[in-house]
Amino acid sequence: METAPPLLALHRLTEIVFDLKLSHRFAVQLSAAITPAVLDGLDLLFARLRDTGAITAADPAWGRQVYLALLHEVHDLPAGSPTLASPGAGDEVEAKVNLLVRTVVGALGGSDPHS
Structure with a gap:
């Protein structure tokens, strides 16, 4: 996802996470999957979102x-x-993906990606 447009990458990442969490509610614990490599990847994604102007928050870790x-x-x-x-939104997963992406982008100084 390093070459995909960052908003698309954020949306796709969120779809994958919710598909896993909703499909395997008791088997998948997100916190167990957060390794230093995952944190670095998320920081890169949020730096790319900032660099393209999708968000204004300066700190990718934030x-x-x-x-x-x-x-x-x-x-x-x-x-x-x-x-x-x-x-x-066609189903619960899609509605949750849309809500999360829209809320995160807005909270970090961006505009609604669906407008």
């Missing part, structure tokens, strides 16, 4: 921390939550 914190919060939302109402 972007990573915001993403991981919100990832858990969005994951824990119940399927019927009004917070997940997303135009065009």
Whole structure:
């Protein structure tokens, strides 16, 4: 994903994580998968998002921390939550992906990637 446009990479990464977390709720623990290499990859992604102007937050580590914190919060939302109402979202995973990407980008000084 190092060569994909960074917003697309963030969206795809989030899809993969939610597919794993929702498909294997009891078997997959995200915190066990966070290795130094994963942290470095996330920092690179958030640096690329900053460099392309998708976000304005200067510190990639801050972007990573915001993403991981919100990832858990969005994951824990119940399927019927009004917070997940997303135009065009076909299912729970897609709604959670859209919510997380939109919220993280906005929190880090970017604009809604779906507008």
